[in-house]
Amino acid sequence: MYRYDEFDRAFVQERVAEFRDQVGRRLSGELTEDQFKPLRLMNGVYLQLHAYMLRIAIPYGTLSSRQLRQLAAIARDHDRGYGHFTTRQNLQFNWIALKDVPDILEKLAAVEMHAIQTSGNCIRNVTADHFAGAATDEIADPRPYAEILRQWSSLHPEFTFLPRKFKIAVTGSPHDRAAIQTHDIGLQVTRDTAGALGFVVYVGGGQGRTPMVARKIRDFLPERDLLAYCTAILRVYNLEGRRDNKYKARIKILVHESGEAAFRKAVEAEFAALRDEALDLPATERDRIATYFAPPPFAALPERSVVFERAIAADPDFARFASRNAHPHKVPSYAIVTVSLKPVGGPPGDATATQMEAVADIAAHYAFDEIRVSHEQNLVLPHVRRDDLPAVFAALRQAGLATPNAGLVTDIxxxxxxxxxxxxxxxxxxxxxxxxxxxxxxxxxxxxxxxxxxxxxxxxxxxxxxxxxxxxxxxxxxxxxxxxxxxxxxxxxxxxxxxxxxxxxxxxxxxxxxxxxxxxxxxxxxxxxxxxxxxxxxxxxxxxxxxxxxxxx
Structure with missing residues (x-):
């Protein structure tokens, strides 16, 4: 899991201090709401129907137990005791007071989290497959690439004020669990005929009032060219995207109106020029980032779990949970567990502070201290021993989180x-x-x-x-x-x-x-x-x- 370096830490702390001053000036009346709006949006603060809402970035949906506990504490101290997990792998607090936001951001910074670029016409939270690093069909873990894109896009001076918001998703598997074709840029990790890693590149997907499926503009992009090619796409969009009508300002409209061939030609021309600027992804930097996502120390266990099999035979409730919420893992003696946030009659995606703390405890004890947020508004424990599945189920049931409905009609x-x-x-x-x-x-x-x-x-x-x-x-x-x-x-x-x-x-x-x-x-x-x-x-x-x-x- 990625950890802040000295630059990250200083950058986030400086932003918190800056926004504290801006909030103070808004509360004193020195700033009007119109003047304050672009400042709060740069920090993920929305004015909703009944209160301010804070949207917190969870890059590529990966959380530690410490971070989830801090989110629980913020929910309890500053909201109404719960948070809402979104389809963008973010968390939203819907009932916060503006005066508390700087303190909340400071608490987030203490656990290496923030709300920067969760709003505005910029590159938003980069999302990824919630089974990353664990899926049986994975070609390569997409999270190192998502982290590289996050670092590259954070306050990028050329892409801070785009025609409209911009979303990137990365999947490392042929089976797409990240919905990459509904994004402005979608990247699928692949290999060429020589076995080298690279990406299939999709551009121009999106939903809203004009839904479109992204167009594939590259069958294979070499790994080292990731940043150069994404920069080329964004430069074309930034220069040619419409700014006269916000409903026609997304890149999907540009791709549609230009035509797929013309858009690809423009991107390739920009990419060729960027190659001369040596904007590449050095192997040393890629490898450095990848070390943060090294597999956990999996135990050498038999593929068959007698404990698991006995629990299946003895407990029909566990058997049903295991059939829907436990998924195959690339290490056969482990499983991926979906923690459903869809109880019958409950709001999809909501989790109470107590439930967040319970998941944090379970992850710390049974899942190498790691939690994922899925774009389907559930939580995921990516690495659980099959021997431990009965105990995990019991702990989830006690927390009201053992609904066995992953992928079923109530998983809405x-x-x-x-x-x-x-x-x-x-x-x-x-x-x-x-x-x-x-x-x-x-x-x-x-x-x-x-x-x-x-x-x-x-x-x-x-x-x-x-x-x-x-x-x-x-x-x-x-x-x-x-x-x-x-x-x-x-x-x-x-x-x-x-x-x-x-x-x-x-x-x-x-x-x-x-x-x-x-x-x-x-x-x-x-x-x-x-x-x-x-x-x-x-x-x-x-x-x-x-x-x-x-x-x-």
Whole structure:
């Protein structure tokens, strides 16, 4: 795990002191809200419906127990006792007082955390596969590259005021768990025919009011050219991206309007010029950063765990948890554990201070002191001995965190919606809670199988509804909330944008509509092995549209 060097420490402390002065001037009235707004956004502070919100960066979703305990302490001392984990591998506190923010930032700095570049038209938190360093299909750990990109992009003078916000994601596996094709730049680690490491490069993905799947502009980018090529992409965007209309200012619009071939040509020309400037990634620096992400000291254990097998046989609850929330690890005697933040009837992504402390304790004792935040709003323990899985399950159950629903119908992604967000047009959290209550029966969840439901409370799509197998978009119509359904979206390596299917549904009827979609799937699938997305792609929208319109009558 990366540790601050002297420059990092001084840089963050200086920013805290600077913002403390700015907050003091705002509270005294010396600064107006309009004058203060760009200053607070540079430090991750938003003004929401009811209070200020602070968004904290968790680079590539990796946390230590010490950091998670500090987040718990901040939640208890400065918020309402909980935090909200987001689809960008960040944490948000939604009920903070402005006067407390400098103290919060100082507490974050004490554990090597900050909120810099979690807002504004800059390069945001770099995200990565939450199974990084543990996945069985991994070509190389993507986190060293994500850390290099983080350091390169932090207060980069050329890219501090871009036409719009900019998001980068990195995956180290062919199976994409980082949704790279929904990002402004998506990088997939690969090898060429000689075995050298490099990247497949995608550009121009995004959601919001104009959802687009990123275009592949490079089949292979040599590892040493990572920074030069990303700089080339951003230079083209910074120079040619639209600044006259914020709704058309993202790089996806530039790629679309320029055309894929013309955009690639512009990037390649800029890249060729940058190569002459010797902007490369030296092997010595790459290796230095990689040492921070060296594998933990895995014990030499038998692949078969008798303890695990006996627990499976003796405890049906543990067996169910293990079947959904424990995933294969590249070291067969270990497992990756998803800690679900989706209890039945609870807000997706929320964790109380007590729960954060419990996860920190479990990680310290059983998982080499490491926690990940997934873009699916769950936590992950990446390295757990299979022998220890029963004990981890017992500890999670005691903390109310043992819901065995990873990847099932109640493992819902949801933005905060109109309960918090000033941009939202409808509530999303109550819809997620009611869907999870409707499908609370675990036998029914397992019968339905793998399915991803994603909910956004406005067209900005922070809940990623466009790439949900079932996506739900909340809108306002004549003063009332209503909801659109999209079907067939996916954020993995087969990335697709969902299609709008059926009429809009009221808040009262949207859960029934979701049930109609799922019942239609169950009646038409070829076997229990055919999951929802596969069935939808085989069948098309027609039977689902027909069922939804019939249900709306």
């Amino acid at each position: 992604i949801s933005c905060p919606g109109l309960d918090y967000c000033a941009l939202a047009t409808a509530r999303s959290i109550p819809v997620a809670e009611r869907i999870s209550e409707r499908f609370a029966d675990l036998d029914r969840q397992h019968e339905i199988g793998d399915i991803k439901i994603k909910i956004s409370g406005c067209i900005n799509a922070c809940g990623h509804h466009h790439v949900g197998h079932i996506g739900i978009l909340g809108l306002e119509r004549k003063g009332e909330e209503f909801y659109q359904i999209t079907l067939g979206g996916s954020g993995d390596e087969t990335c697709t944008i969902g299609e709008i299917v059926g009429p809009g549904f009221s808040s009262r009827r949207i859960v029934d509509a979701v049930e109609t979609v799922i019942d239609t799937y169950l009646s038409l699938r070829t076997s229990p092995r055919e999951n929802f997305l596969a069935a939808y792609r085989r069948l098309g929208e027609a039977p689902f549209r027909e069922a939804l319109y019939a249900a709306a009558e």
